[in-house]
Amino acid sequence: MRSLRSLVPLLFTASSLATNSSYSPVSHPQVVTRVVYQFPKPTWLENIATLRNGTLITGILGSSAEVHLVDPTTNTASLLHSFSGFNSVLGITELDTDIWAVITANYSPTDGPTLGSGVVWKIDLQNSDVKVDKIIELKDAGMANGLTTLNPQTLLFADSFHGNIGRVTLSPNGSATYTVALTGTNLDANPNGTMPLGANGLKYAAPFLYWTNTWESRFVRAPIDAQTGERVGEDEVLDEEQGVYDDLVVARDGKTAYVVRPYAKTLVEIALPVKKGEKAGAPRFVVGGTGSTVLPGATAATFGRGSDRGVLYVSTQGGNTGDNGEGVTLEGGKIVAVYLNGVGAC
Structure with missing residues (x-):
């Protein structure tokens, strides 16, 4: 099995060093970025x-x-919770209002992931x-890699090693079950x-489940049932063979859709089909690039939910000196704000 050194760049997952949050222009004349x-x-x-x-x-x-929690208005960070017995957080999603679910697991620097080590947790921030x-x-x-909410009783995650979508169903008595949904x-x-x-990366945006496939260099969506997460139509390949995609x-x-490409150090946008028979648009470069x-090492992205609804926040793993995630880490992971002219997100 591949070592973590080569696996980790494909997964794409402390706080005492703040940075200068000055703005820097990028190639697109309407896009500006800053380090949060x-x-x-x-x-x-x-x-x-x-x-x-x-x-x-x-x-x-x-x-x-x-x-960790990061305040984009004050550019500060604080530790929310540390999970003992694990060394990685592989998924975060809002299960219900101010109630979050996360996946933790273990990884070895030499042997890669410990299969079957994933655990789903609930973090209640209501009080x-x-x-x-x-x-x-x-x-x-x-x-278990990546996590998205189907409904307040159902979570979906990518099983990147077995090549399927797992489902966690929560019951009123507090118990939960795991099954394969797709x-x-x-x-x-x-x-x-x-x-x-x-x-790898996945997001539910009704009526579709969107996901990336790292091995196949593919970005896909499928219509799914809002209660079970099972397919109710055919897969649509939105893009393929454009390099390694991670989260979206x-x-x-x-x-x-906005998708991060860790090796290419870029964020791209893809126009999605809105009518039957339409095809997705070609990936359009937004920010980043070779050099x-x-x-x-962009890993994931999220939109603001307040006055910053047009801002896309991108997390990184720090990058490497070599290609395909090999070599010495360049810097500490960071969160970058990308200003996109008022586009909102789900």
């Missing part, structure tokens, strides 16, 4: 989401399973006292290959 907050080197930020109050929530991969409870251990899943060639993994990960976010109007230090 940078963590110490080496810190790998694997995921990012936005709380109802506008605060950003992000998780660390490969060193400590920590969840000043943060409450953290275990939802379920995913012992039968290979590599399989198929567009989710397949290649565990014995040089690019082992199948389904879908605009609130459902017309555009750029704006988004080194």
